[in-house]
Amino acid sequence: MMLKKLALGAAFVAMTGMAAEAFAQESLYIPLLTYRTGPFAGSGIPIANGMSDYLTMLNERDGGIGGVKLTIEECETGYDTQKGVECYEGTKGNGALVYNPYSTGITLQLIPKASVDKVPILSMAYGLSAAAEGDTFPWVFNPPATYWDGLSAIIKDIGEREGGLDNLQGKKIGYIFLDAGYGREPIPLLEQLAENYGFEVTQYPVPGKEMQNQSSQWLNVRRDNPDYMIMWGWGAMNPTAVKEATKIRYPMDKFYGVWWSGGDDDARAGGAQANGYRTLNFHGTGADYPALADIKEHVVDAGKSQVEGDKFGENLYNRGVYNSVLIAEAIRTAQEMTGKDVINAEDMRAGLENLDITEERIKEMGLEGFMRPVKVSCEDHSGHHEVYVQEWDGQTWVPASDWFSPMTDVVSPLLEAAAEEYVKSNAPWPERQVECASGS
């Protein structure tokens, strides 16, 4: 009896392995770690829809990438680090090309695994900022900009409004953040910039359990009366913060959010009083782009999308599209570099390291005006690209600045130091094993 069970078990394992192998050979397998449930679903759903829809559109319109179909599989993490790691462990055996954790907490857990399992991580504009150091983190990529770039961009914009960074001396800046790995990530840089420019920082942590109960934090803001407020919020924290800010009559044009605090629903929650709320962005909003028209035609209208009609083209939906553009272009780059149609995760890593989305390519993709060129290199896995400030006008986001560079000169040396610190505190951290991938 026992022998029979063992034989059956072995046969099952062998068949599963063969199926996974076949699965990997016939398509390009892209697991998407998403969250459509739980307290962070408000932010997670539009991103999941955007990511999935762009990749589905490539399957429907072009037959995949390089003639190979994409197999897209979502795994629900609920923004929970443990579930995210379970999703990773449960799908990596299927020949996953890349992981998009969509959580700084999950990213931090996966970073040490990436070099061991040889599967790259694309933490697009989130995760560990120091992961931009390609020599230390050859398997992790965070284009188009890191959190530290984002924070420095906000300080730069505030500086410009004040007539120069030197005029920040003596100013008060409040920082309200989700009290988790994500919200704490930019604090070292904020403290450093405060020292450099002589402004005062007051922190307002919002525990995950109190996301919808922020009246204390905003009473403190009213008392402290900071000149500017910066927010690193996510999920249900964002709309609540916008509402609370309007309640205490905080001047919304002095309230900045990072790019993850810029959901349309986040700003809409504050009603007319939220006009003027500002967030960073690195892509266009709205649906007026040929690529989005293709998504509409081949995916949304064909009933293959989960997006609700009026959410199509909203900011976080387009964020998901942007993320998938990076994935698709890295696959294309890897195919060109290796000459293979069906690439593996190591090829994908090389593709990400040689990602070079030019203005010409952007036009070809039907995304002219949607995004700026993106270039990643062996040493620089972020690119520290330009961003812009957008403002809520009561109905939609409108650009409130030109594209501008973050303070790369200030951020880069600090990122190098942070990467060294990471290596020290995670010793023994493996030396870079993979060679610098060269372009085609």
Add this chain to the structure above:
Amino acid sequence: MNALYTVFVDPFVQMGAQPDFFLQVLWEGSVAGILYALIALGFVLIFKASGVFNFAQGIMVVFAALSLVGLYEAGVPAWLALILAIAIMGVLALAVEGLVMRHLVNQPEIILLMSTIGLTYFLIGFGEFIFGGEPKVMVTEELGLPTGSTVLEPPGLGREGGPGLIILQHIDIAAAVIAVVMVTVLGIFFNKTRIGRALRAVADDHQAALSVGISLNQIWAIVWFAAGIVALATGIMWGARSDVSFALEIVALKALPVLILGGFTSIPGAIVGGLIIGIGEKLGEIYWGPLVGGGIESWLAYVIALIFLLFRPQGLFGERIIERV
């Protein structure tokens, strides 16, 4: 000496230096307390009538609010959606009684608690299946609830004797009124009606209540329905402050220190406990929080409750249980 001044003197100096802000903190604390009390009321109702700690009360708040907003989004007029949402909570109450509670009569309390935990996870999944996970905007204005705010500028109460500024949100005032009405109605229901007395009898002893002809099934259905209505009112008020999403379920945990403090069986206790916790945690967070870097609100509520328990283990209004051996 300096540390003693910082902890024991300076916060009071701050309160005196900016009285309008102090009054604003008291108001915000009261509003928070009333909202906690609304959640706690749902727990109290079911505990009072069945001795069950209803772990599902938080998700019932979300489910009720989502039913209302979901119906509205589907094109149902707001007031009709409200009535239908009440009806949905009635159906839920019947389902809980018929499918869960009826089969657990006379089981140990821990079994009943476990059943409500199971119910919680079922309602989360079912709710997400029906309504999706995206947050929804509460139909505040459509229901005729007030929006906007009243600004008071009492002379001499501001910083350095200047004009003060106190902002009262109309929705918060409405929450206070609704809470008072609910407590009054529930108080009358429990103490002055036949069904109310039957509810209390069931809570004391299932078998004894059955022996005098009280229908346990009917009583449980009524009490779960009442808790459902309270959940709907709570969901509307909390939803109006941020949005209606599954994150609201976590807010329900704020009712625990209120219940510890006010007692699990007292309706006025929920209100008084809520006010003490709400005002206490706001004062603590605003005036003492900065001394330790802030973020003390979430645990301070429990500390306040535990201090009260040292002196009244049954809670402020809980029934003293004397068991002789």
